[in-house]
Amino acid sequence: MSFENLRPSPALKDFLPIEYKDLVEHGPYGKNKKVSDMGKFKEIIEEHPMCAGCAMTLFIRLMYIGMPNPEHTIVVGTAGCGRMALSQASVPFVYGNYGDTNAVASGIKRGLDIRFPNQFKDVVVCAGDGGLVDIGFQGLMHSWFRHEKFTTVLLDNEVYGNTGGQESGMTYKGQVMKMSPRGKKDDKMDMVGLAKVAKLDYIAVLAPTNPARVARTIRRAILIAREFGATYVQAYTSCNIEYSIPTPDVMKDAFDMEKDRYGFEEIISDRAKEYLKDLEAKAKAAKKKAKK
Numbered sequence: 001m002s003f004e005n006l007r008p009s010p011a012l013k014d015f016l017p018i019e020y021k022d023l024v025e026h027g028p029y030g031k032n033k034k035v036s037d038m039g040k041f042k043e044i045i046e047e048h049p050m051c052a053g054c055a056m057t058l059f060i061r062l063m064y065i066g067m068p069n070p071e072h073t074i075v076v077g078t079a080g081c082g083r084m085a086l087s088q089a090s091v092p093f094v095y096g097n098y099g100d101t102n103a104v105a106s107g108i109k110r111g112l113d114i115r116f117p118n119q120f121k122d123v124v125v126c127a128g129d130g131g132l133v134d135i136g137f138q139g140l141m142h143s144w145f146r147h148e149k150f151t152t153v154l155l156d157n158e159v160y161g162n163t164g165g166q167e168s169g170m171t172y173k174g175q176v177m178k179m180s181p182r183g184k185k186d187d188k189m190d191m192v193g194l195a196k197v198a199k200l201d202y203i204a205v206l207a208p209t210n211p212a213r214v215a216r217t218i219r220r221a222i223l224i225a226r227e228f229g230a231t232y233v234q235a236y237t238s239c240n241i242e243y244s245i246p247t248p249d250v251m252k253d254a255f256d257m258e259k260d261r262y263g264f265e266e267i268i269s270d271r272a273k274e275y276l277k278d279l280e281a282k283a284k285a286a287k288k289k290a291k292k
């Protein structure tokens, strides 16, 4: 359904929930918002039941701000901590079964493209390392190698947080967890390496240390997926509970990790770079015209 279809008739406007009206009038429905304006507009997500200070929730808030058209977006996820926040947002959330998120997203995206040929409809898979890299690995790989036109965002807290601390394929080698008392034997899986093998047009790795960069990364990933197919964002989103990070130190941990082994990386294909350049030039020209 397009945003125009959703626009309430003036006679009914007063009866709509105030939350919805706020999103249209002051929030990011129909117009992009800047991270630097956070706090001044109605956000897509304002409440969630995740642990206090969880970096994953910060990342998720920024992800929604980065979406180019949240009112035209569907998020697909699965069991895990992230979905507790994703399912509270004012963007439709589809709860995939474990293992099928990327297959479900492929079907939704293909269906939307047929149903709405004149309107971009974005699909974003957003789930944890257990959900995507371990249990959802097969579907993830096929969506990448088929270049399905949606973005996958990996919330990498390097553990199964929601079920109490089992190691995942993304846990760092040697890490001792509550339910991996001898330490992980194998290396962290190289998902970026696999994304390169699949020749994705946009791959990014980041920690939520720079809010504007998170929003920009998500926006780029979604815009490029529309045009060229699968894109991948791998975000370090620490689990303060399972890694015993005191809540006041969550951001310090993110900065330390960024310095240590989670530095910002962005790999963009030549054709996607051209496309972004073109989009940015058009946006600048539109801004200039609006100022006149």
Ligand SMILES: Cc1ncc(C[n+]2csc(CCOP(=O)(O)OP(=O)(O)O)c2C)c(N)n1
Binding pocket: 079, 080, 081, 082, 098, 127, 128, 129, 130, 131, 132, 155, 157, 159, 160, 161, 162, 163, 168
């Ligand atoms: C088919 C199925 N198997 C197992 C589970 C139990 N389960 C729920 S959340 C979860 C782990 C999630 O870990 P991850 O995807 O890394 O997300 P996190 O909670 O760390 O954010 C598991 C195994 C389930 N809900 N469904």
Ligand code: SF4
Binding pocket: 050, 051, 054, 055, 056, 081, 157, 161, 162, 238, 239, 240, 241, 242
């Ligand atoms: S268990 Fe960990 S990842 Fe899950 S909400 Fe709590 S701090 Fe966040």
